[in-house]
Amino acid sequence: MLVNGKAHKVGAHIDTDAIIPARFLVTTDAKILGENCMEGLEPGWVKRVHKNDIIVADENFGCGSSREHAPIAILGAGIPVVVAKSFARIFYRNGFNMGLVLLEVGDDIDKLRDGDSFEVDTHAGHIKNLTTGEAVTCAKVPPFMQELLEAGGLVPYVKKRLAARKK
Amino acid sequence: MSHTLAEKILQAHTDEQIIGAGQIVNCRLSLVLANDITAPLAVKSFKAMGAKGVFDRDKVALVCDHFTPNKDIASAEQVKVVREFAREMGVTHYYEGGNVGVEHALLPELGLIGPGDVIIGADSHTCTYGGLGAFATGMGSTDIAAGMALGENWFKVPPTIRVTITGQLPEYIGGKDLILALIGKIGVSGALYRALEFDGPVIDALSMEGRMTMANMAIEAGGKAGLFPVDDKTLAYCKAAGRRGDKKIAADSGATYERHVTIDVTGMAPQVACPHLPENVRPVDELGDIRIDQAVIGSCTNGRIEDMRAAAAVLKGRKAAPGVRLIILPATPKIWRQAMEEGLFEIFLDAGAVVGPPTCGPCLGGHMGILAGGERCISTTNRNFRGRMGSLDSEVYLSNPAVAAASAVAGVITNPAKL
Numbered sequence: 001m002l003v004n005g006k007a008h009k010v011g012a013h014i015d016t017d018a019i020i021p022a023r024f025l026v027t028t029d030a031k032i033l034g035e036n037c038m039e040g041l042e043p044g045w046v047k048r049v050h051k052n053d054i055i056v057a058d059e060n061f062g063c064g065s066s067r068e069h070a071p072i073a074i075l076g077a078g079i080p081v082v083v084a085k086s087f088a089r090i091f092y093r094n095g096f097n098m099g100l101v102l103l104e105v106g107d108d109i110d111k112l113r114d115g116d117s118f119e120v121d122t123h124a125g126h127i128k129n130l131t132t133g134e135a136v137t138c139a140k141v142p143p144f145m146q147e148l149l150e151a152g153g154l155v156p157y158v159k160k161r162l163a164a165r166k167k
Numbered sequence: 168m169s170h171t172l173a174e175k176i177l178q179a180h181t182d183e184q185i186i187g188a189g190q191i192v193n194c195r196l197s198l199v200l201a202n203d204i205t206a207p208l209a210v211k212s213f214k215a216m217g218a219k220g221v222f223d224r225d226k227v228a229l230v231c232d233h234f235t236p237n238k239d240i241a242s243a244e245q246v247k248v249v250r251e252f253a254r255e256m257g258v259t260h261y262y263e264g265g266n267v268g269v270e271h272a273l274l275p276e277l278g279l280i281g282p283g284d285v286i287i288g289a290d291s292h293t294c295t296y297g298g299l300g301a302f303a304t305g306m307g308s309t310d311i312a313a314g315m316a317l318g319e320n321w322f323k324v325p326p327t328i329r330v331t332i333t334g335q336l337p338e339y340i341g342g343k344d345l346i347l348a349l350i351g352k353i354g355v356s357g358a359l360y361r362a363l364e365f366d367g368p369v370i371d372a373l374s375m376e377g378r379m380t381m382a383n384m385a386i387e388a389g390g391k392a393g394l395f396p397v398d399d400k401t402l403a404y405c406k407a408a409g410r411r412g413d414k415k416i417a418a419d420s421g422a423t424y425e426r427h428v429t430i431d432v433t434g435m436a437p438q439v440a441c442p443h444l445p446e447n448v449r450p451v452d453e454l455g456d457i458r459i460d461q462a463v464i465g466s467c468t469n470g471r472i473e474d475m476r477a478a479a480a481v482l483k484g485r486k487a488a489p490g491v492r493l494i495i496l497p498a499t500p501k502i503w504r505q506a507m508e509e510g511l512f513e514i515f516l517d518a519g520a521v522v523g524p525p526t527c528g529p530c531l532g533g534h535m536g537i538l539a540g541g542e543r544c545i546s547t548t549n550r551n552f553r554g555r556m557g558s559l560d561s562e563v564y565l566s567n568p569a570v571a572a573a574s575a576v577a578g579v580i581t582n583p584a585k586l
């Protein structure tokens with residue numbers, strides 16, 4: 001997948017209460033959750049996001065609760081990719097299960113500035129900064145996770161396995 | 168091959184040979200759980216997977232604890248989805264209303280958790296069950312749906328950090344202080360993707376409640392699991408909860424650890440995590456005068472009977488300071504009844520406390536104690552992220568129940584030894 005968009009940079013340890021506060025957890029609707037994405041970080045944050053923009057974050061992005069509403073809110077806001085120095089564990093798993101692409105770049109995160117335009121090749125793990133011309137390559141997505149993404153997420157993956165069991 | 172506690176438990180649930188950290192293995196599940204927030208999404212995914220039934224109706228637990236008693240129409244609708252799913256699938260362990268408690272206090276008490284179990288829950292504090300020697304970890308709703316449908320899920324074998332606690336435990340120090348001290352030391356991502364394994368003389372002497380409090384907050388260090396070896400105390404707890412046939416489990420000698428952290432508790436003062444991260448930990452005596460508007464005692468971290476007793480011991484014959492709202496929520500109906508029978512409620516009410524039902528409530532900013540802008544709360548819960556308990560301009564400090572009670576009395580954050 002090739003994604004072209006602007007970077008919205010956030011800090012370290014962005015928790016799931018920042019991504020989607022508990023008061024919005026009374027729905028599972030991606031559109032409503034998307035409209036309130038990052039409402040716990042800064043009210044109205046999502047208003048400056050355009051479709052296919054990306055989030056660039058420091059370490060431990062998505063720490064806190066196991067709420068799947070967090071990756072859904074990000075996807076619902078039109079953001080298909082999050083690039084971070086590192087991710088919290090449950091969020092990392094949830095992201096792939098929901099089809100949100102998560103790329104871990106370590107210290108190279110400092111090369112990705114707020115407002116820059118990027119082209120991201122999610123399969124190859126290449127990130128090109130169209131504003132500065134600089135390129136960043138990230139840690140490869142583990143083979144098992146790639147299998148999940150290729151199946152289209154965990155739901156179609158399990159569907160296939162359930163069907164195989166019946167035979 | 169020598170296994171850590173995490174590897175040993177996972178090995179017993181998979182046909183693959185576990186050779187070390189980083190390996191991805193499929194494990195059979197002992198229990199799969201979800202709550203009123205995460206179950207509706209799991210139901211949605213479960214249906215989308217085309218699943219017709221749960222893998223074992225006795226091994227799925229659905230606990231509607233977060234917004235209970237349902238705080239508004241939307242939360243009531245969510246519970247309805249969970250209730251109807253539980254009925255349709257014939258799920259044995261469905262809890263709401265009068266039999267519900269905060270999930271991680273409730274399920275061990277009901278005997279649904281045992282040593283050596285592999286448990287996944289759509290709730291990050293599922294790691295609490297590590298206190299009983301179960302490999303338990305939080306996942307998202309769709310992973311839980313997969314678990315409910317297949318009875319198994321994949322795990323990446325985590326590296327383990329060994330944590331040894333030594334020394335002489337001072338008065339007013341419990342599991343909460345030990346885990347806060349550790350998080351202060353290694354940071355909120357110090358155990359990212361890793362398992363924590365606890366040992367040492369202080370751990371041997373610690374109550375089951377204290378162990379569960381510690382395992383509960385493994386996630387606040389980024390951990391995947393917080394594991395305790397299974398000893399006579401664990402077996403006695405499990406037996407009292409109605410279980411039979413549980414066995415002791417410990418790591419193999421010679422197992423490979425990524426890192427070894429030692430904490431000496433001798434002379435330790437109660438620990439407090441300051442806003443807005445659980446790693447901002449300081450001894451209570453170094454905080455200065457921090458005025459509070461609210462104190463909350465409860466949650467899956469510190470809402471057990473031992474916590475109620477610790478709060479009562481401080482509150483006995485004392486009153487909450489004027490202007491401080493003291494909210495006490497025993498975590499399950501059984502704890503509630505026990506606190507009532509032991510006369511603790513009289514002490515709480517005399518102190519001016521509000522005693523509420525078993526619920527997550529204020530812990531996640533759900534209801535029953537939301538903070539206004541500029542307000543400050545000391546809480547026995549586990550997270551103090553910005554806005555966690557209400558307004559983005561409010562503040563949460565985390566402590567053990569004795570400190571929360573003493574602070575309610577003094578009106579400022581206080582060491583109970585100094586009351």
Ligand code: SF4
Pocket residue numbers: 233269270271290292466467468526527530531548549
């Ligand atoms: S008490 Fe708080 S941390 Fe525990 S399960 Fe409920 S909301 Fe989560």
